[in-house]
Amino acid sequence: MNAISASEQAAALKGPRALYEACIASGQLRPDPDQVRxxxxxxxxxxxLRGWTPAPPPAPAAKGFLGGLMSRLRPEAEPPKPPRGVYIVGRVGRGKTMLMDLFFSCATIEPKRRIHFLKFMQEIHTRLRDLKRQNPGMADPIPPLADEIRDEARLLCFDEFQINDIADAMLLGRxxxxxxxxxxxxxxTSNTVPGDLFQNRPGADAFRPFIAIIRRELDTAELDSENDYRRGREQDDATWITPADETARRRLDRIEERYAGDAKAEETVLHLAAGRDLEVDHxxxxVARFAFNSLCAKPLGPPDFLALAQRFPVIVVDDIPALTPDDANVARRFITLIDALYDNGNLLFVSADDTPDHLFPEGEGSDAFARTASRLAEMGSxxxxxxxxxxxxRLSRA
Ligand SMILES: Nc1ncnc2c1ncn2[C@@H]1O[C@H](COP(=O)(O)OP(=O)(O)OP(=O)(O)O)[C@@H](O)[C@H]1O
Ligand SMILES: [Mg+2]
Structure with missing residues (x-):
């Protein structure tokens, strides 16, 4: 979604539903009854959440005979139950992340945190390791870790909740x-209903108690509207744009904009093996954006392209020319570049004089180019x- 307008900012003060309706009114979103629900x-x-104050952490138990007697005579009132969280589930492109982000942007509870779930898990593993290293005698690092997390966020919004591995499955329950x-x-948000999390896998049984906790504590809200809002955007999502003219350049500008968001352009030099450097055009x-010749007319090899692929998840290449038999070296480098981007799972957007199938029809290595064309087709799917x-x-909001 685009930047938030003044009327949407005002709506945000009234809550996520008002903000959603304001986005419909401004034409940013199309009306969708399932999303409204x-x-x-x-x-x-x-x-x-606005009417709720979290209970303070429990005070240490009163000491001695008198303290114990006093606390029995004046039993603490049960703190009010916290509101139930929400587990939004549905197929891809239905607007789960969009709705959660609307909610998160309005939520007044502080501190609050929104994080991609896999990143959260990585962080948990690192923090557990650090806690154990700093406190070698510690019997159970989960309670102090949970205290820390609570102090950092009373509201935690997880995008793309998923469980991929048995070690995570066991850890998460606790x-x-x-x-x-x-x-x-x-x-x-998740693509998987709680009951199907980590099922049909070795160790699935041990995971069941966690599913029970999720069901006990969170309400499941299914979002299964008919629309996959990512479809029907061929115009925006085309990855291989022909011909390489001014229109193509502008479309690549918009794609760059979409993935770079608020980031500013900065001069970047990649330090490659053997002390060589590669200056990124933009x-x-x-996002890293290059003129074709800056990448493929230079003596770069597989490790160089891999370093590039790992540093920038989105690569944009302007002006790929039709290649002739005289361009065999350039074509070979282009094949190597695509192999690196493919293996690393990058996003690639280009403007070119011709389609991949017709780009390098004859010359040394043109048969190997057929595989590259097929990889490029997949990378555009x-x-x-x-x-x-x-x-x-970094791309999850694009
Ligand atoms: N009602 C709508 N009108 C227009 N665009 C929408 C609408 N709902 C969602 N979108 C857009 O569709 C895209 C996909 O939505 P979103 O990323 O929220 O889907 P998702 O359900 O989280 O998908 P996934 O399961 O793949 O994560 C986003 O760019 C979002 O802004
Ligand atoms: Mg999502």
């Missing part, structure tokens, strides 16, 4: 139990765009 559930949570006990409010956030977009957290 989920927006209403998030709106309920928004209101509940961590989430501890977070719920500390009244951390959780909202998540680097902006996750919707599923590739989706997967590559999800792989890197």
């Amino acid at each position: 989920v927006a209403a559930r998030l709106d309920q949570l928004w209101h509940e 961590l989430f139990e501890a977070l719920f006990a500390r009244q951390v409010i959780i909202v998540a 680097a902006r956030g996750p 919707e599923s590739w765009l989706e997967r590559a977009g999800q792989k890197d957290d």
